Amino acid sequence: MDSFKRPLWICILLCSGSISAGILILLKIFQIDLKNSFIVGGICFFILLLTMTVLEGFASKLFALSSGIVVPVFAIVYGFPSLFSLYREGQRQKGNNILFALITVCQVSFITVLGSLVTAGILSSTKFFLTVDRFKGIKFIMTLPILLVIILYFYSLTEGNKSSGFFKKCKTFLLHPVRLWEVIIVFIIATGGIFYLIRTGNTSVVPVSDFERNLRAFLDNFLIVRPRFKDFLLGQPALFLTVYLWRRGNLRYLWLFLAFATLGQANIVDTFAHLHTPLLVSLLRVFHGLWIGCIVGFVAVGLYNIFILFEKHFKLRGHG
Structure with a gap:
């Protein structure tokens, strides 16, 4: 069997794309000027050329990891750019919130898929296709973004002096009075996060339950290619709900849903990082996760609205 390895110039081109994505994030959020962006880009490109010339194998893995971290962030920032504009709680947007959420989820996921292909392309070689070598740093990709x-x-969200405003917001957030139910929720999320990290990667010390195994078998039989649970049960619904809540002007716990939404995009990168899996299978897996996740997100929006109605009802009874 003939071995395959992408040409060095293609690898450099793909790595340059991930560097550009990082610079575009800086331009969008920190609004650095064009001159400084070219300086940063030039330095990164010089490091890229130097490391690729001296240590191509190590450099490829390093830039693939960097790309895997940048891609979910880039997808959220540019797939849902209005989220990162100065926006006050209580402001509602005009238009169909559900339709906007659906379009945004598809838009963000499409950007992530394109970026994931770039990330996978950096490491494309027979070694990775045959799992002789593996994509390193999956846990970083699933947490850092x-x-x-x-x-x-x-x-x-900070106004005026961004730096001082940011730290002021952090201070306000940390000094916010903590309720018992918030502690319980944080504990549940933290426990789930630890479990999630343990289950992430090529090997897992946590065995798969019989229920999960049966559910996987059902999805495999029904859909041919099974979507990942973190996609259709967590990531995509959270992104759907994030967009909907933002449109409704409900920003209080938006950051929490945004965290899970980013996790979903990182999970797409992880899907394509399995280079031994045929590309069509990975694409189909992501597609199933997308449409099922949107349905789950729609249900989550319905449950949210029911919760709001109950909350208003009990408040009225309390005042009555």
Whole structure:
């Protein structure tokens, strides 16, 4: 069997694309001027050429990891750009919120898929296709984008002096009175996060339950290619709900849903990072996760509206 390895110039071109995506994020959020963006880009490109010339294998893995981290952030920032504009709680947007959410989810996911193909392309070789070598750093890809998006989101909400405003918002957030139910929710999320990290990667110390195994078998038989649970049960519904809540002007816990939404996009990158899986299978897996996730997101919106109605009802009874 003939071995395959993408040409070096293609790898450099793909890595340059991920560098450009990172610079575009800086332009969007931090509004750095064009001169500084060219300086940053030039430095990154010089490092790219130097490392690719001296240590191509290591550099490819390093830039693939960097690309995998940048792609979900870029997809959220540019797929849903209005999220990162100065926006006050209570402001409602005109138009069909459900339709806007649906379009945005598809838009963000499409950008992520394109970026994931770039990330996978950097490492394309027979070694990765045959799992002789594997994509390293999946846990970083599944966690760092979440942290970065949350930081960028809070930063974008600050007025005036961005730096001082950002730290002021962080201080206000940290000094916010904590309720018991909030502690319980944080504990549940933290426990789920630890479990999620343990289950992430090529190997897992947590065994798959019989229920999950049966559900996987059902989805495989029904859809031919099974979507990933983190896609259609968590990531895409969270993104759908994030867009909907933003449109409704409900920003209080938006950052939390945004975190799960970013996780979903990172999961798409992870899907394409399995280079031994045929490309068509990965595309179909993401597609199924997208349309099922949108349905789950629609249901989540309905449950949210029911919750709001109950909340208003009990408030009225309390005042009555």
